[in-house]
Amino acid sequence: MIDNISTIHFLKEMLYLIPLLILVFSSMIILLVDVFAESSNKRYLAPLTSLFLIFSAISIFWLYKYIPKSGVKILYNMVYVDHFSLVISAMLIIAAIITVWISSDYLERYGIAIGEFYSLLLISLTGMILMVSTTNLFTMFVALELFSIPIYVLAGFFRVYGKSIESSIKYFISGSVASAIMLYGIALFYGVFGTVEFSEIERHIFNHYDSVAQIAKTEPLLILGTLLIMAGFLFKTAMIPFHMWTPDIYEGAPTTVTGFMGFAVKATSFAAFFRVVVSIFNTPSLVYSENGTISPSSWINVIYVLIIITLIVSNLIAMSQRNVKRMLAYSSISHAAYLMIAILTFSLSKTKDSYGSLLFYLLTYLFASIGAFAVLSIFEKNGSNSVTLENLNGASKRSPFLVASMLIFIFSMAGVPPFGGFFGKFYLLKSAFVDGSLSTLVLIAVITSVIGAFYYLRVLVFMFMKDVESDENIETLNVPFLGKLAIALSAIAVVYLGVFPNSLIQFMGETISNFFIK
Amino acid sequence: MAPLSLYIMLSTILFFIGLTGVLVRRNIIIMMVSIEIMLNASNLALVAFNRFRFYDSNDGMIFSFLIIAIAAAEVAVGLAIVIAIYRKKKTVMIQDLNVMKH
Numbered sequence: 058m059i060d061n062i063s064t065i066h067f068l069k070e071m072l073y074l075i076p077l078l079i080l081v082f083s084s085m086i087i088l089l090v091d092v093f094a095e096s097s098n099k100r101y102l103a104p105l106t107s108l109f110l111i112f113s114a115i116s117i118f119w120l121y122k123y124i125p126k127s128g129v130k131i132l133y134n135m136v137y138v139d140h141f142s143l144v145i146s147a148m149l150i151i152a153a154i155i156t157v158w159i160s161s162d163y164l165e166r167y168g169i170a171i172g173e174f175y176s177l178l179l180i181s182l183t184g185m186i187l188m189v190s191t192t193n194l195f196t197m198f199v200a201l202e203l204f205s206i207p208i209y210v211l212a213g214f215f216r217v218y219g220k221s222i223e224s225s226i227k228y229f230i231s232g233s234v235a236s237a238i239m240l241y242g243i244a245l246f247y248g249v250f251g252t253v254e255f256s257e258i259e260r261h262i263f264n265h266y267d268s269v270a271q272i273a274k275t276e277p278l279l280i281l282g283t284l285l286i287m288a289g290f291l292f293k294t295a296m297i298p299f300h301m302w303t304p305d306i307y308e309g310a311p312t313t314v315t316g317f318m319g320f321a322v323k324a325t326s327f328a329a330f331f332r333v334v335v336s337i338f339n340t341p342s343l344v345y346s347e348n349g350t351i352s353p354s355s356w357i358n359v360i361y362v363l364i365i366i367t368l369i370v371s372n373l374i375a376m377s378q379r380n381v382k383r384m385l386a387y388s389s390i391s392h393a394a395y396l397m398i399a400i401l402t403f404s405l406s407k408t409k410d411s412y413g414s415l416l417f418y419l420l421t422y423l424f425a426s427i428g429a430f431a432v433l434s435i436f437e438k439n440g441s442n443s444v445t446l447e448n449l450n451g452a453s454k455r456s457p458f459l460v461a462s463m464l465i466f467i468f469s470m471a472g473v474p475p476f477g478g479f480f481g482k483f484y485l486l487k488s489a490f491v492d493g494s495l496s497t498l499v500l501i502a503v504i505t506s507v508i509g510a511f512y513y514l515r516v517l518v519f520m521f522m523k524d525v526e527s528d529e530n531i532e533t534l535n536v537p538f539l540g541k542l543a544i545a546l547s548a549i550a551v552v553y554l555g556v557f558p559n560s561l562i563q564f565m566g567e568t569i570s571n572f573f574i575k
Numbered sequence: 576m577a578p579l580s581l582y583i584m585l586s587t588i589l590f591f592i593g594l595t596g597v598l599v600r601r602n603i604i605i606m607m608v609s610i611e612i613m614l615n616a617s618n619l620a621l622v623a624f625n626r627f628r629f630y631d632s633n634d635g636m637i638f639s640f641l642i643i644a645i646a647a648a649e650v651a652v653g654l655a656i657v658i659a660i661y662r663k664k665k666t667v668m669i670q671d672l673n674v675m676k677h
Contacts, residue, residue: 248624
């Protein structure tokens with residue numbers, strides 16, 4: 058017998074899952090269409106996928122108006138939809154749309170234009186959105202695997218090229234080890250609290266423990282669990298010393314996948330880590346010792362040291378790279394350090410200034426990074442799946458449009474004033490500096506970003522000032538329509554974020570302050 | 576019945592056997608087996624905690640089933656990648672996969 062009330066309740070809960078449901082069903086539809094469509098019609102798969110993605114984005118905008126500011130918990134508290142998760146989801150969907158638009162032509166050039174690509178992309182996106190919209194460690198782990206496994210496959214999508222398949226297995230092994238480590242941490246948390254719901258864990262820590270030293274004495278498993286979960290996140294966000302996989306995988310994976318992976322995996326892991334920090338790690342008894350100072354064995358100190366190492370090492374190694382994809386991999390590691398500064402600022406300072414900086418930085422990074430990889434995917438020589446600095450010689454003659462957009466993306470990543478990346482860095486470092494206790498970190502970040510400018514600008518030097526030796530290579534590149542649209546929109550977005558950052562910063566700040574509505 | 580601490584000790588030992596296996600062994604298949612051992616260490620810990628500490632609910636046991644399913648999915652994808660590698664390179668040893676070093 059069907060219980061009418063519970064059915065209605067169930068349908069009402071499904072309403073909040075519409076963005077996810079659209080993605081799940083569309084991934085299946087794309088697979089079916091791919092099987093039954095004639096091969097001449099397969100070029101319509103990319104527009105079809107982006108149509109589904111746009112539907113999903115529209116439903117997110119609608120949900121944003123519909124749900125209360127404190128968010129809604131559905132499916133027996135397993136999924137938590139709030140403004141923060143919707144904002145991150147919107148960013149992820151934008152990233153996916155840009156990736157799909159660029160990939161359609163890119164895959165065709167490699168002769169691998171098949172529907173599984175889009176289907177896997179959509180499944181991975183589903184996992185990402187699920188991961189940012191949950192406050193339950195179990196669900197978070199399942200979502201982590203849901204988005205990782207398709208990404209392993211996507212990284213090895215060019216299975217006839219040695220590099221691609223090699224990067225895939227490397228990502229698979231290191232990624233699975235990281236999830237296994239994180240899972241053990243979650244198991245230990247379950248063992249200590251008997252629950253994996255963030256709010257209940259927070260209440261339990263708050264009621265039972267006073268300081269880090271006391272926890273270490275009475276429940277050492279909790280400290281161990283904290284470290285293991287953090288190690289999992291540090292791996293996914295590619296902080297040094299958990300970064301070893303990044304350069305190889307960024308280089309070997311198909312370039313458009315690298316662009317998607319570089320932003321989306323990072324953004325998802327940071328958003329989820331941010332939730333864990335806000336709800337669990339930020340509990341005073343996990344940070345402070347008995348006399349109210351930050352305990353030397355607290356997780357904050359671990360992160361603090363790792364940020365310094367990451368900032369210095371990643372920028373120094375990036376300088377010596379000749380392969381542009383590898384260089385951007387190291388640059389993404391240094392961006393991870395900046396985002397980590399935002400999280401640290403958030404947990405140490407009590408002012409509202411720091412709220413918007415994490416999300417705003419992610420937004421600027423989204424357009425600059427995916428845009429840069431999109432440009433590279435068009436420049437790369439057929440069959441090589443990589444771009445060296447020499448490949449960019451004389452680029453300004455081959456396609457002025459691509460070079461102009463690359464200039465915008467590179468300036469934004471380097472932090473040159475009129476572009477979005479500058480304001481991302483500026484707000485982030487300003488709020489860290491105002492707080493006071495992080496001023497050393499800010500100083501190091503500023504110095505290393507000057508070092509960073511060197512290798513970013515070198516790309517432009519090769520594009521503008523060097524010419525190719527033989528004349529045969531100077532042929533104008535024809536950029537496909539969808540790719541052109543994606544790159545142009547990203548470039549416009551980067552400029553827009555640089556010229557009118559204020560309203561967005563404020564919007565992002567309000568999104569985060571919703572966390573504290575009880 | 577054996578006390579909880581023994582179960583947790585066993586699961587910790589299993590976890591480190593798995594971790595060492597991944598770090599030391601060179602064969603991709605063995606590395607995947609080691610990852611399975613790590614996942615099963617978590618399973619054992621979850622089930623033991625559930626049985627001894629929180630016996631009025633079944634959360635830990637249920638989650639261990641989820642982990643078994645996830646591990647199966649992971650291995651399915653992993654083996655597919657290994658087959659693709661074997662077709663391309665005729666080897667499954669990780670030290671032979673060094674195209675990108677240079």
